[in-house]
Amino acid sequence: MLKVKPSPISGFPEWLPAQKLLEAGFVRKITRIFESFGYAPIETAAVERDGVLASKGEINKQIYSIFRPNVDTAAERETGLSLHFDLTVPLARYVAQNHHSLSFPFKRYQIQKVWRGERSQKGRFREFYQCDIDIIGDSNLDLYADAEVAGIIYLVFQELQFGDFVIHLSNRKLLRGIMEVFDISGEGETLEFLQILDKVERSASGIEAIKKLIAERIGKSEKLQSLLDFLLAPDSSNREKLSLLKEAEFESDVYRQGVHEINQVYNRLSDMGCADNRINIDVSIVRGLDYYTGTVFETFLTGHEKKLGSICSGGRFDDLASNFIDRKLPGVGVSIGLTRLLSYIFDKKIITQGKSTPSHVMIAMMDHKNIPRYIQWMQQLRKDGINVEIYIQNAKLAKQLKYADKKGIEYVIIFGEDEEEMELLKLKNMAMKQEQTFPLATAISAISDKIKEGITIERD
Amino acid sequence: MLKVKPSPISGFPEWLPAQKLLEAGFVRKITRIFESFGYAPIETAAVERDGVLASKGEINKQIYSIFRPNVDTAAERETGLSLHFDLTVPLARYVAQNHHSLSFPFKRYQIQKVWRGERSQKGRFREFYQCDIDIIGDSNLDLYADAEVAGIIYLVFQELQFGDFVIHLSNRKLLRGIMEVFDISGEGETLEFLQILDKVERSASGIEAIKKLIAERIGKSEKLQSLLDFLLAPDSSNREKLSLLKEAEFESDVYRQGVHEINQVYNRLSDMGCADNRINIDVSIVRGLDYYTGTVFETFLTGHEKKLGSICSGGRFDDLASNFIDRKLPGVGVSIGLTRLLSYIFDKKIITQGKSTPSHVMIAMMDHKNIPRYIQWMQQLRKDGINVEIYIQNAKLAKQLKYADKKGIEYVIIFGEDEEEMELLKLKNMAMKQEQTFPLATAISAISDKIKEGITIERD
Known part of the structure; x- marks a missing residue:
């Protein structure tokens, strides 16, 4: 084929x-x-x-x-x-x-x-x-x-x-209010205004250029300074920005509603213990204007x-x-x-x-006649919340260890002829390249304790 | 629109x-x-x-x-x-x-x-x-x-x-071996044979009819009795069926390989502690013949x-x-x-x-000025692994309790004017329709203990 x-x-x-x-x-x-x-x-x-x-x-x-x-x-x-x-x-x-x-x-x-x-x-x-x-x-x-x-x-x-991350927080009603006050309406004007805002976000350094742009396109007005004050106050604290928003005397109900709402939301975030340097009051965040009607936020790494x-x-x-x-x-x-x-x-x-496996420990497949024993050990370890697999394929121990190492499995349990004769169980710590032996009778619970020290167990 | x-x-x-x-x-x-x-x-x-x-x-x-x-x-x-x-x-x-x-x-x-x-x-x-x-x-x-x-x-x-469930276990090599022995080959014959088998599975009661069908279509043969023995042995134990499989003297390497494999798999399942009444050796399971080559199983409720x-x-x-x-x-x-x-x-x-929510407890929204306090309580409860929500909408307490009840939330915390005055917190057990009050200062940890008695907490 x-x-x-x-x-x-x-x-x-x-x-x-x-x-x-x-x-x-x-x-x-x-x-x-x-x-x-x-x-x-x-x-x-x-x-x-x-x-x-x-x-x-x-x-x-x-x-x-x-x-x-x-x-x-x-x-x-x-x-x-x-x-x-x-x-x-x-x-x-x-x-x-x-x-x-x-x-x-x-x-x-x-x-x-x-x-x-x-x-x-x-x-x-x-x-x-x-x-x-x-x-x-x-x-x-x-x-x-x-x-x-x-x-x-x-x-x-x-x-x-x-x-670190920062949640940029605004409220659409602020922009709607401002556009009302500056008589910005219609698709073309709105788009232009939003493009200016978009530039504000991206160039805290180019403040003068932005000022010029706003003056040119929106025109001079006695309210322009208030607008600039809070649009271009990237170094102010959130509380200062909220004060600027409040003090800007824009005669617009929707604007005032926006000021009230962003204050409320900000206060609740403080109540929740959100660190102030991870919140940024940022009136310039723009996208999705046709969709969102009040609170908006965007998060950045x-x-x-x-x-x-x-x-x-x-x-x-x-x-x-x-x-x-x-x-x-x-x-x-x-x-x-x-x-x-x-x-x-x-x-x-x-x-x-x-790791590329959830297994914490692997039992080496040393002798098929011991599989019933391996199964018992695995069941005991799983009861303790340990993820355990057995190596399933015919291979020499060296290859089995390589497999465990490549997958990032932390421990390997080895029980070959020598260990069987001496009634011991061997536990190999893969990262430390250390081996430790335990008397067979009590080995699995000792090994379980050992493994639990070194791993995080997820539970339902 | x-x-x-x-x-x-x-x-x-x-x-x-x-x-x-x-x-x-x-x-x-x-x-x-x-x-x-x-x-x-x-x-x-x-x-x-x-x-x-x-x-x-x-x-x-x-x-x-x-x-x-x-x-x-x-x-x-x-x-x-x-x-x-x-x-x-x-x-x-x-x-x-x-x-x-x-x-x-x-x-x-x-x-x-x-x-x-x-x-x-x-x-x-x-x-x-x-x-x-x-x-x-x-x-x-x-x-x-x-x-x-x-x-x-x-x-x-x-x-x-x-x-209760039963895992029906077989091995494709058994069927392949049997078909070899009975000279069943070609698409038509194979399909006919599989249809007969399919009937076996469905009518343990109609054994005589099946016998007739097999005799008619596959023809008489000295080996037919062996075939019937294990195909039609629904009341035998798994061990008995495995013996029948072994004793059937079908001269076929692939058949003998199948017998070896199903024995091995069955023994391992026993090692794992699978209850024998949840396993059913069932040579008649058929589907996917073109795909599977050895062990096959199907599970039924x-x-x-x-x-x-x-x-x-x-x-x-x-x-x-x-x-x-x-x-x-x-x-x-x-x-x-x-x-x-x-x-x-x-x-x-x-x-x-x-329940239609993961919440274990709901805090009733009694007074907006207490939201900072509600938030603190919720954070404390969440730290203890308890899922908690606050009722988010303006509504009377009766409506809030109805909401909690409909969603299956186990407990509601109530802190209204009366409770505030008496410095108490009220916990309502929704199923028992019981209320209990706790002194405000130590309420949340007491409530947390109470809730943890009654719920299962999932942890990462």
């Missing part, structure tokens, strides 16, 4: 076992944090009806549709179904569909793959994991929710230990802001499911782009890659 | 949070068992090149291909990619592709969705989870591996507690054999990746059809559905 040459498909990343073990560990930690706040897991079908995906009114070029190419009739092809490109549209559809079975506020997390026909380039994936949490209220939703999701993200990145971009963004939206039901369901949510983040983390060696 | 009516897509099941929480719990248990034997996680892309999926030489009508419908050029449509329909073809491709990075024997588990364009009917899914484990050897693989995967399946179903069918099948194959590389990679593996199993379990109410 002709061989098929297996090769990677660009944009569809796959990990080796050591990387996948790390990813699984991160997902476990993230899940644990989400659940400790009472978020319940849901998972939606990978596939949605085209009408659901197009419910926003746009036709998305990134969408992948599915069909059955090898069937006989058009009906069997099953057209009209596509893979989901995010987890928010599916959430909206799910909530609308199961409205009567869910309790509101509905808090869910969802860790799932999504698919997008992206242009192939480094860091652009066509298949990737997203980790989302959202809180959906019925008619109203307390502002505490906004702080909670930001606070959870804080805990997640603290726990994952990828290095310190030192990797430009290359990696925001690793986690989220915010408040007025109405989740207006495309599907006549009910006002305000929400606040956040999404971590896990695959892109991990790809970067692995690539830049921000974390050390470890 | 025109509303889109959200409705389920047949064959693409979705769970409500309570079901998904159960599923997540089962997956955690399964994962823990797989890892305790040293199986490492991998995950492959949902998408494979068509050439990889068609590597077996058949064109599968169930395959879903993907394409981008909204792009401008044919090149952008990205044809030639399809969703995987199982996890074995992807494993073979992954192992061939990463051959130099993996250590053999390679032990991996893979819990992932697969997609098949099935005819829509109850219990037939187009999107479903499979849980697979496989051990892949390089050139050779010890028979211990066969027993290990069967033994792990035993532990899994013991742990999941869906009721007692009392649900016919409606549910095999919930987990697996076996030994001579060569995993011959379509992709010139290397002999023998393997043994097993697959649990998780979605179909859980769908049945939920449908037949074989397990009781529980």
